[in-house]
Amino acid sequence: MTWTHPMVLALPLALLALLLAGVLLRREAQPAPAHPEMHPRNAWRQYYARFALLVIAFVVFDMEMAFMYPWAVAFRRMGMVAFGDMLVFVAILGVALAYMWRTGVLEIETPPR
Amino acid sequence: MLITAVAGVAIVEMLDRRTLIAPLAVVREALAAPYPDTALGSPRWAVGAALALPAFVLAALSMVPLGSGYEPADAVPGIFLAAMLLDFAAACVAAVGWSANRPAGVAGLFGAILQFVSYGIVIGFGMIGPAMAAGSLSPARIAGAQHVWYALTQPGSLALYAIGALAQAFRPPFDAPAQAALDGLGGLPRLAFRWGLDLLAFTVAAYGAVLFFGGGGDSYGGLMLVTVLLLVPMALLRRARWSYPRTLRVFWRIAMPLALVNVVLVGVVVVLGWS
Numbered sequence: 001m002t003w004t005h006p007m008v009l010a011l012p013l014a015l016l017a018l019l020l021a022g023v024l025l026r027r028e029a030q031p032a033p034a035h036p037e038m039h040p041r042n043a044w045r046q047y048y049a050r051f052a053l054l055v056i057a058f059v060v061f062d063m064e065m066a067f068m069y070p071w072a073v074a075f076r077r078m079g080m081v082a083f084g085d086m087l088v089f090v091a092i093l094g095v096a097l098a099y100m101w102r103t104g105v106l107e108i109e110t111p112p113r
Numbered sequence: 114m115l116i117t118a119v120a121g122v123a124i125v126e127m128l129d130r131r132t133l134i135a136p137l138a139v140v141r142e143a144l145a146a147p148y149p150d151t152a153l154g155s156p157r158w159a160v161g162a163a164l165a166l167p168a169f170v171l172a173a174l175s176m177v178p179l180g181s182g183y184e185p186a187d188a189v190p191g192i193f194l195a196a197m198l199l200d201f202a203a204a205c206v207a208a209v210g211w212s213a214n215r216p217a218g219v220a221g222l223f224g225a226i227l228q229f230v231s232y233g234i235v236i237g238f239g240m241i242g243p244a245m246a247a248g249s250l251s252p253a254r255i256a257g258a259q260h261v262w263y264a265l266t267q268p269g270s271l272a273l274y275a276i277g278a279l280a281q282a283f284r285p286p287f288d289a290p291a292q293a294a295l296d297g298l299g300g301l302p303r304l305a306f307r308w309g310l311d312l313l314a315f316t317v318a319a320y321g322a323v324l325f326f327g328g329g330g331d332s333y334g335g336l337m338l339v340t341v342l343l344l345v346p347m348a349l350l351r352r353a354r355w356s357y358p359r360t361l362r363v364f365w366r367i368a369m370p371l372a373l374v375n376v377v378l379v380g381v382v383v384v385l386g387w388s
């Protein structure tokens with residue numbers, strides 16, 4: 001990969017653009033004259049509070065999936081041993097998913113039990 | 114690669130609008146679109162996120178093996194890094210939110226993230242099947258390892274990737290976050306964001322070609338042909354937009370259990386040497 005490769009050009013561009021967003025956001029976050037529409041009443045009512053549970057579940061599953069990527073590379077070489085390990089791992093993930101389902105974490109419209 | 118990116122944006126626009134002058138029409142519309150009402154404060158900060166979107170997608174596209182004359186960015190994490198870059202692109206869409214810098218912007222952010230936490234794992238499981246069969250995370254090696262297309266030996270992985278890719282590219286029926294974010298932008302940022310979305314669709318289709326169709330046989334024309342053929346159903350699919358609860362139900366209750374079963378099935382296929 002050379003210095004002129006698109007990856008070398010694109011990533012700094014992306015990070016610079018995010019930096020720009022951060023600087024502008026910080027500037028606009030300064031105290032400003034109050035505007036009635038900028039301060040909606042009862043704003044908390046609009047948001048789904050149990051959203052946090054789902055996000056935690058996502059992070060847990062996403063991290064476990066991230067562990068599976070290096071395992072996937074070694075899978076062919078290790079054969080049945082890796083396959084057995086994977087069966088146990090997938091079974092644990094399945095139990096976790098069943099538990100989430102049973103306790104209502106996946107129910108977005110109804111309250112949890 | 115940059116020419117491919119420009120061609121990709123033009124192809125997606127032409128397929129979406131079914132007219133050859135679509136790319137020019139998009140430029141005219143975006144520049145003519147007024148900046149959103151700035152009475153509540155300028156949405157300038159969202160401009161950064163809108164500009165970062167095409168840049169992150171471009172970085173992901175640079176890892177696609179575009180034929181024998183092109184040297185892709187061959188980072189060790191391979192498709193894992195590509196998935197991460199595409200996740201950053203999704204984060205840019207979430208950051209723009211609904212009508213940026215408006216009171217409802219936070220709700221837009223929540224909606225976009227709710228969609229992301231639904232499909233993020235499923236598309237990851239869809240990508241892991243080809244990596245298991247090829248024994249590598251490198252897109253070039255995965256494409257080269259396919260004497261028989263993984264689309265034929267791993268239809269489950271392809272199905273998971275396909276539905277995840279639709280959501281990753283914010284295509285119907287998963288286009289709610291992107292359309293809402295577009296409404297909050299005007300002028301050049303709107304154009305950059307729109308092009309970023311087009312490039313995102315092209316890139317996930319290109320990764321589909323690499324992971325499941327042998328990358329078009331190590332030729333640039335072959336890769337572009339397969340990519341365009343994958344883009345056609347994405348453009349034809351005009352289902353009504355799904356609500357976030359429905360998206361969540363489909364991905365967590367149907368696709369997730371299938372993804373776990375699919376990993377086991379792919380494992381059996383690889384262990385038995387059928388891949």
